[in-house]
Amino acid sequence: MTTTFNFFADIGTLFANILIRALAEGSGRANASYFTQDSFGYGILSPRRHGKRLHMKWAAIILTGLVFACASALAEGPTYVRVSKFSGKEVPRFETLKYNAVNGRAGPSRDHPILWRYERQGLPLLIIKESQNWRRVRDPSGSEVWVHARMLEPEAKAMVQTDTILHHAPNPESAEVARIEATVLVELGKCADNWCRIEAGNYKGFVPAAALWGVTTSEATL
Numbered sequence: 001m002t003t004t005f006n007f008f009a010d011i012g013t014l015f016a017n018i019l020i021r022a023l024a025e026g027s028g029r030a031n032a033s034y035f036t037q038d039s040f041g042y043g044i045l046s047p048r049r050h051g052k053r054l055h056m057k058w059a060a061i062i063l064t065g066l067v068f069a070c071a072s073a074l075a076e077g078p079t080y081v082r083v084s085k086f087s088g089k090e091v092p093r094f095e096t097l098k099y100n101a102v103n104g105r106a107g108p109s110r111d112h113p114i115l116w117r118y119e120r121q122g123l124p125l126l127i128i129k130e131s132q133n134w135r136r137v138r139d140p141s142g143s144e145v146w147v148h149a150r151m152l153e154p155e156a157k158a159m160v161q162t163d164t165i166l167h168h169a170p171n172p173e174s175a176e177v178a179r180i181e182a183t184v185l186v187e188l189g190k191c192a193d194n195w196c197r198i199e200a201g202n203y204k205g206f207v208p209a210a211a212l213w214g215v216t217t218s219e220a221t222l
Contacts, residue, residue: 092217095152104145108134124214140213158188158214166205170195177205
């Protein structure tokens, strides 16, 4: 498991440094300072010989900013990327049904009863948990079942969730290519800036990413 921390920690450190300097200003132990930019784009403090001294009231304002930054960091917390010890792949992730008839069971073995029978090859399912040979998946309706790992494959497909317009370019003002109805399976291309390039039959173009199931793993609430 790896952890990626956001930039709020850097902001907190920056505010702390500024607060220390500001407090020193109020007691007459340092000269006033101003912001410049270092090569990394972060604000740094540089001495300024001819400038107004910082008033102690700024210390309270800066302290408030520091508290806010720290609270934001605690609220958002770290971002976790999990790699399964069984498949060696990230979880959650999307894969698609490999066959036209796949059973979804209540648990990770054939001893558990069948809850769903999927009859649509290529349907994207969100893998949210794994065992040695089984995968717990979530379907577009939100139902969760276990399917055997052999029943899935990593295909770039998506399902249209709501009726949507296929555009010539990733812009709602661009020319309309076709109207695609909900539940249609499409070939999924690259996604950027909330738009995805797809292929549906003989039609190619762009649709909003929000109209597709199978694009983002943010659907997972683990």
